Amino acid sequence: MADLEEFRVETNAWLRANGPASIVGTMQTNEEGIWGGRKAVFPSPDAKRWLAIMAERGWTAPTWPREYGGGGLSPDEARVLSQEMAKLRLPPPLVGFGLTMIGPTLLQFGNEDQRREHLPKICRGEIRWCQGYSEPDAGSDLASLKTRAVREGDDLVVTGQKVWTSYADKSDWIFALVRSDPHAKKQEGITFLLIDMATPGVSVRPIQLISGASPFCETYFDEVRVPLRNVIGALHGGWTVAKALLGHERSMIADVFGGGARKGASSALVEIARRHLDAPEGPLPDPIQRDRIAQTELDARCFALTVQRSRDGAKAGHRPGPETSMFKYYATELNERRHELMVRIAGPQGLGWEGEGFVAEDLALTRAWLRSRGNSIEGGTSEIQLNVIAKRVLGLPD
Amino acid sequence: MNLVHSEDQELLAKTAADFVAAHSPVARVRKLRDSKDPIGFSKELWREMAGLGWVGIPFPEGLGGAGMGFADLAVVLEALGRTLAPEPFVSTVLLGGQAVLLGGSEAQRKEILPGVCSGETLLALAFEEPGSRYDVSRVAVRADVEGDEWRLSGRKVHVLDGAAADTIVVSARTAGAGSDPEGITLFLVPARARGVRITAEQRIDSRGAAIVDLDSVAVGRADVVGPVDRGAVLLERVIDRAAAGLCAETLGLMSEAFERTLAYLKTRVQFGAPIGSFQALKHRAALCFIEIELARSATMAAVRALDEGSDDASKLVSVAKARCSDAAVLVTNEAVQMHGGIGMTDEHDIGFYMKRARVAELSFGDSAWHRDRFARLEGF
Numbered sequence: 001m002a003d004l005e006e007f008r009v010e011t012n013a014w015l016r017a018n019g020p021a022s023i024v025g026t027m028q029t030n031e032e033g034i035w036g037g038r039k040a041v042f043p044s045p046d047a048k049r050w051l052a053i054m055a056e057r058g059w060t061a062p063t064w065p066r067e068y069g070g071g072g073l074s075p076d077e078a079r080v081l082s083q084e085m086a087k088l089r090l091p092p093p094l095v096g097f098g099l100t101m102i103g104p105t106l107l108q109f110g111n112e113d114q115r116r117e118h119l120p121k122i123c124r125g126e127i128r129w130c131q132g133y134s135e136p137d138a139g140s141d142l143a144s145l146k147t148r149a150v151r152e153g154d155d156l157v158v159t160g161q162k163v164w165t166s167y168a169d170k171s172d173w174i175f176a177l178v179r180s181d182p183h184a185k186k187q188e189g190i191t192f193l194l195i196d197m198a199t200p201g202v203s204v205r206p207i208q209l210i211s212g213a214s215p216f217c218e219t220y221f222d223e224v225r226v227p228l229r230n231v232i233g234a235l236h237g238g239w240t241v242a243k244a245l246l247g248h249e250r251s252m253i254a255d256v257f258g259g260g261a262r263k264g265a266s267s268a269l270v271e272i273a274r275r276h277l278d279a280p281e282g283p284l285p286d287p288i289q290r291d292r293i294a295q296t297e298l299d300a301r302c303f304a305l306t307v308q309r310s311r312d313g314a315k316a317g318h319r320p321g322p323e324t325s326m327f328k329y330y331a332t333e334l335n336e337r338r339h340e341l342m343v344r345i346a347g348p349q350g351l352g353w354e355g356e357g358f359v360a361e362d363l364a365l366t367r368a369w370l371r372s373r374g375n376s377i378e379g380g381t382s383e384i385q386l387n388v389i390a391k392r393v394l395g396l397p398d
Numbered sequence: 399m400n401l402v403h404s405e406d407q408e409l410l411a412k413t414a415a416d417f418v419a420a421h422s423p424v425a426r427v428r429k430l431r432d433s434k435d436p437i438g439f440s441k442e443l444w445r446e447m448a449g450l451g452w453v454g455i456p457f458p459e460g461l462g463g464a465g466m467g468f469a470d471l472a473v474v475l476e477a478l479g480r481t482l483a484p485e486p487f488v489s490t491v492l493l494g495g496q497a498v499l500l501g502g503s504e505a506q507r508k509e510i511l512p513g514v515c516s517g518e519t520l521l522a523l524a525f526e527e528p529g530s531r532y533d534v535s536r537v538a539v540r541a542d543v544e545g546d547e548w549r550l551s552g553r554k555v556h557v558l559d560g561a562a563a564d565t566i567v568v569s570a571r572t573a574g575a576g577s578d579p580e581g582i583t584l585f586l587v588p589a590r591a592r593g594v595r596i597t598a599e600q601r602i603d604s605r606g607a608a609i610v611d612l613d614s615v616a617v618g619r620a621d622v623v624g625p626v627d628r629g630a631v632l633l634e635r636v637i638d639r640a641a642a643g644l645c646a647e648t649l650g651l652m653s654e655a656f657e658r659t660l661a662y663l664k665t666r667v668q669f670g671a672p673i674g675s676f677q678a679l680k681h682r683a684a685l686c687f688i689e690i691e692l693a694r695s696a697t698m699a700a701v702r703a704l705d706e707g708s709d710d711a712s713k714l715v716s717v718a719k720a721r722c723s724d725a726a727v728l729v730t731n732e733a734v735q736m737h738g739g740i741g742m743t744d745e746h747d748i749g750f751y752m753k754r755a756r757v758a759e760l761s762f763g764d765s766a767w768h769r770d771r772f773a774r775l776e777g778f
Contacts, residue, residue, distance in 0.1 A: 270778045284778050294769040297776065301717050305695035309401035316402045323691045330688060389687060390680035394660055397675045 007077055012084045018053055019090045020046035027091035035096045036125025038172045054093035055124045061099055064107065068115055069123030097166075098122035098129040100252045102175045102194075105245045109192075109233045118173075118194070131249075132162040132176030132195075132219060133242070140384050142177070143186045143239065147221060149178035149193065156180065156193065156231070158201075158224040164378065168204045168217035172197055175245075181236045192238030194230040195221075211370035212353075246380060253379045254307075254327035269293050269338060272365070273345050289345055296338055303330055322393040329385035332375035339369035399702045401695060407473050414477030417450070422483045424747045430484065431604035437562035438606035439484040448517025453491060456639075457499060461507055462515035467705035468639065472646035472697065479650025482754050484605050486520060488647070489559035492640040494521025497567045497584060501624030501632045506586065510565065522563035524554035524587075524610045525633055532763040534569070534633040535579040539612060541570035548572075548622070550585060550615045560608025561598050563589050568612070572627055579630040584623040591615050602753040638715045641762040642704055645697040645715075645722040648758045652693065652722075652729040655751040656686055659733040666738075679736060686732055689725040696721045713775045720768035726755035 023046050027033050034042065034051050042048040054060050057071065062078040064070020073081065085092075103122050106115050121127040138145040147160025158178055165174065174195050181189030195202070201224035207216040233241040273284050273293060284290040310323050342365050343350040350366050352358030376382040390396045403411065421443060430438055447453055455471040457463025464470075475487060491514070498510050498521070513519030530536040539552030550570050560566065566587045574581030587594060593615040599607040624632045663674030663683065673679055700718035703711040730752040734741040741748050763771070 270776075273778070283774065290773055290778065291766065291769055293778065294773040294776075298717050298720055298769060298772055299692075302692040302696045302721050305401065305699045306691055309695045309698065312400050312402040316400075318402070322687075323695075326688045326691060330692075383681070386681040386684040387677070389684040394680075394683055394687060396660070396663060396680050396683060397672050 004076055004080060008080045008084060011081055012087075015084055015088055015090060019088060020050055022046045023050055023091060025089045030095050033092060033095035034125065035128055035167070035170070036094055036098075037096075037128025037170065038126070039170055040125065040128070050091075051093045051125050058123065060094040060125065061103060061119075061123045064103065064119065064123065068107075068119035070119070094123075094125045096128055097131055098127065101131060101245055101248050102129050104248050105175070105232065105241060108244060109241045113229065114194075114232065127173055128167070128171045130165050130168045130171035130174050130197075130217075130219075132165055132168075132174045134164045135161060136163055140381050142242075143190065145177055145179060145190065147176070147178045148182070149180045149191060149226075151180070151228075152225075154228050155225045156191070156228060158193070158195065158221045158226055160221050162219040162221075163207075163216075165204075165217045165219045166215045168197070168219045169206055174202075174219065175232070177238055177242055180238075184236060187239040189236055190238040190242065191235055192232040192241040193226055194232065195224065195226050199224050199226065201225075209371065209374070211367045213367075214371075249379050250328035250385075251324075253375075254331040269296060269341060269345075272342050276346050276349065289341075292341055293345075296334070296341055299334055299337075303334060306330075325385075325389050325393050328379065329376075329382050329389070333382060335375050336372050339365070339372040343369045399699065399706065399708075401698050401702070403473070407470060410470060411473045411477060413450070414452075414474045415480075417447075418477050418481050418483065421446070422478070422481050424481050424750060427482050427484060427604070427750060428747070436598070436606075437559070438604060439486060439559075439562070441562075443483075444485045444520075445517040447485060448515065453487075453517055454515030456491065457495065457511055457515055461499075462512035468642060468701040469698070469705050471643060472701045475643055475646040476650035476653075479647035480654040482603075482651060482750055484603075486559040486562065488640055488644060489523070489563065490514060490519075490521045492643045493523035493525075493558065493636060494563070494565070494567050496636045496639045497523055497623055497632065498586075500635055501584060501629075503620075505620070506623065510586075519565070520559065520563045522557050522560045522566045522589075522608075523636065524557040524560065524566050524568045525637075526556045527553060528555055532767045533577055534637060535582060535630045536577040537569055537571045537582050539568065539570045541572050541583060541585060544616075547616045547618060548585060550587065550612045550617065552612055554610040554612070556599065557596075557608045557610045559606045560589075560610050561596055561606050565589065566594075566610060567623060568610070569629055569633060574627075581627050582629040582633070583626045584629045584632060585617050586621040586623060587612070587615060587617055591617070601757060603750075603757040604753075605757070634712075637762050638712055639704060641719045642697070642700045642715050644758055644761060645693070645700060645718045648722045648726045648755065649690070649693055649697050651751055651754055651758075652690055652726040655730050655733040655748060655755075656683075656690060658748060659683070659686075659736050662737055673736075682732055682736075686729045689721075689728055693718070693722045693725040713772060716763075716768040716772040716775070719763060720765040720772065723759040723765040723768070727759050730755040 022044060027043060034047050036051065058066055058069060059071045059081065061069065062071040062073045062081055063075060066072040099122060103119060106118055133142060135145050135147060147158065147162065149156040149158045162176060174197055176193050176195055178191050178193050179189055180191040201222040203220045205218045207214055207218060270293060273289060274280055277284055277286055279285050306323055310321060313321055346362050346365065349358065349362050352363050352366060354363060451464050452474045454463035455466045456468055459465040495514050498506055510519060514521060525534055527536065527538055539550060539554060541548045541550050550568060554568060557566065566589055568585050568587045569582055570585060571581055572583040589596065593613040595611040597609040599609060601607050660683065663679060664672055666673050696718040700714040703714040733748050734752050737746065737748050740746050
C-alpha cells in the first residue's frame with residue numbers, strides 16, 4: 001500500500017510536469033479523443049505530443065506488458081494513474097478499438113510474432129483498427145456470416161461484404177470474421193483474420209444514419225490476398241476468439257454508457273427540465289416529468305451501484321458474478337431511456353433538425369437521441385443479451 | 399463503502415440459511431395462518447433467534463446487543479425472507495427497538511432494550527392512522543396534559559405485531575394539527591394499560607397487524623420518547639431503518655420466488671418442451687433477474703450508508719425501497735403467471751410470496767412515494 005502511495009505521488013508529479021496545459025479539460029468524450037492511425041487527425045499539436053510522451057512511457061496501454069509497448073502496471077497502479085489523470089483533467093492519450101478490442105484479444109489468443117508485430121503499433125497510435133463482424137445477412141445470427149476465405153498457397157483470398165464497420169474509412173487494419181470452411185457446421189468454419197486495409201481489393205463506403213451522421217461504413221473485399229500468418233488462433237477456430245472479443249466489446253460499451261449513468265449525466269436531465277419547464281430552482285413544476293426523471297436517475301444509481309458491487313467483488317478476489325452479464329443490456333437501455341426523456345421534456349423545441357429557431361444544445365440532444373436508438377442494436381442486440389442471460393446465467397434450456 | 403459481504407457476513411448468511419432450512423419452511427407460515435394463530439409467529443422460535451444473537455444485532459453491547467450493524471442484520475433478514483418467516487424483526491427490532499434506541503432516555507433504553515435483545519420483550523410502533531398513508535406527520539391521536547400525566551386518545555391502524563407487543567410506542571399530537579410535522583410526540587404505552595383496546599387486522603400476508611384504540615390512556619412524563627413536539631424527525635429516522643430492513647427481507651423473498659419459478663420453467667413440459675425453452679418466457683425471466691440484481695445492489699448500499707451514518711443514507715434508503723418495491727411486485731407477479739393455473743391455487747406456496755411482496759411494497763412508502771422523496775433530496 002505504501003508503494004502504491006509512492007506511485008501516486010510520483011505519477012502525479014510526472015503528469016504535472018509533462019501534461020501539456022493546452023489539453024487540460026479537452027477531449028472529454030471518446031468521439032473527440034485521439035484515435036491515431038496512418039491518417040490521424042490530431043485536435044492540436046499538443047494532443048500529438050501528449051500521445052507521443054505517454055506512449056514513450058507505455059501509458060497508452062498501462063496494464064499491457066512492457067515488451068509489447070505497454071506500461072506493465074498492476075491493475076491497482078493503473079487505477080491510480082487514471083485517478084490522477086482525472087484529477088488533473090488530462091484526457092486519455094489514445095482511444096480506439098486497438099486498445100479496447102483487438103489488443104486484449106491478441107494478448108489472449110495471438111502468437112508471439114503477432115503480438116510483437118501489432119501491439120507496439122497500437123500502443124504508439126500508429127495503426128488504427130476497425131471491426132469486421134456483421135454482414136447484411138448476418139446480424140444477430142453472426143455465425144451465419146458468408147464472407148469467403150479460400151486458401152491459395154500461403155494466403156487466404158477473401159471476398160465478401162462487411163457492414164457496420166465503425167470508422168472503417170479512417171482505419172488502417174481490420175480484424176474480420178471470414179468463412180474458411182463452407183462445409184463445416186456454421187460456428188466451426190469461421191476464421192479470425194487480420195487484414196491490412198491498404199491491400200488491393202478492399203473498399204469502404206460510409207453509411208448515413210437517422211441522426212444524419214455516423215461512424216459506420218460498409219466494407220467490401222474483392223479477392224483480397226491475406227497471408228496465413230494473419231490468422232489469430234486456429235484456422236477455422238475463429239468463433240472462440242470472436243466470442244472472447246465480443247466480451248471485451250460489451251464491457252467497453254457498458255463502460256461508455258454506464259459511465260454516463262454515474263454522476264453528472266443524470267443532472268443533465270434536471271438541467272434540461274429546468275430550462276424547458278421554466279423552473280430555475282425548487283421542485284420541478286410538472287409532477288409527471290419529475291417522476292420520470294426521478295425514475296431514470298434512480299435506475300442510473302442502482303446500475304452504478306451494481307457496477308461498483310461487481311468491482312468490489314473483483315477486488316475481494318471473487319470471480320465475476322452473474323450481474324456482469326446484464327451490464328451491456330442495462331447500460332444501453334438506460335442511455336436510450338434518458339435520451340427519450342430529454343427530447344420529451346424539450347417538447348416541440350426538441351424537434352429541430354438544424355437552423356434557426358432552435359438552440360444548439362437542443363439540436364445536439366435531438367441528434368444524440370436518434371443516435372442512441374442504435375445502442376440496443378450494436379454490439380449484440382438487447383434481445384441477444386437477454387438470450388445470453390437466460391442461457392448462461394439462468395440455465396434455461398434451448 | 400464496500401458492496402461485498404465480509405467473511406463474517408458470509409458465515410452469518412450460511413448459519414441463517416441452515417436455520418431457515420431446518421426450522422422455518424413456508425409450510426410453517428401456512429400452518430400459522432390456517433390455525434388462525436393470534437400473534438402469527440412463534441415465540442419459541444423468536445427466543446431461539448435471540449439466543450443466536452440475531453435479535454440483538456443492531457443494539458449496543460452494553461444493552462445486551464451484539465453491537466453490529468444493519469448490513470449484518472440485512473443478511474439475516476434476507477435469509478428469513480426466503481421462506482417468509484414472520485418473526486417480529488420489523489416491529490420489535492426495527493420500529494419499536496430503534497425508536498427507543500434513537501430517541502429513548504438512558505433509563506428507557508436500559509429498562510427496555512436488554513429484554514428486547516434476549517427475546518423476552520416485544521415492541522410495536524403505532525404511527526399510522528386511518529388515511530395517513532405514508533405521512534408520519536399526519537397524526538390525529540391526541541395527547542393532552544392532565545396533572546402529572548399525559549392522556550392519549552384516538553385510533554392507530556396497521557400496527558405491526560400490535561397483538562403480541564408488550565409495549566407499544568405511539569405517536570400522538572401534542573401541538574399543531576393535520577399534517578404539521580411540529581407537535582408530534584412519541585410515548586411508551588404498555589399494551590395492557592387501561593383504555594388500550596387491540597383488535598387484530600386480517601391482512602393478505604396473514605401476519606399480525608392490529609388496530610390500536612386509545613381511550614384516555616394515562617402515561618407518565620417519564621414515558622415520553624425523545625423530545626416533546628419533535629417526534630416527526632425521530633419517526634423518519636426510525637422508518638428509514640425499518641424500510642432498509644424490509645428491503646433486505648424483500649430481497650430474500652423475491653430471490654426465492656424467482657428461483658422456484660426458474661425450477662418450474664425447467665421442468666414443466668408443454669408442447670413437448672420445457673416451457674423455459676420458449677423465448678417469450680426466457681426474456682421475461684432475464685428481466686426479473688436484472689431487477690433482482692439492481693435491488694440487491696441498492697439494498698446493500700442503503701444498509702451500509704445507515705451503518706456509516708452517511709449524509710446520503712435517506713436518499714439511498716429511498717433508492718432501495720423504490721427499487722425493491724417494484725422488483726418484488728414484478729418478480730412475484732411473474733412467478734404466479736409463469737406457474738400458470740397451479741400458481742393461482744392456495745395449495746401452492748408461490749401465492750404466499752406474491753401476497754407478502756404486496757404488503758412490503760405498500761409499507762413505509764411505495765415506489766412513487768420514495769421517488770418523490772428521492773427527487774426532493776436531490777433538489778428537484
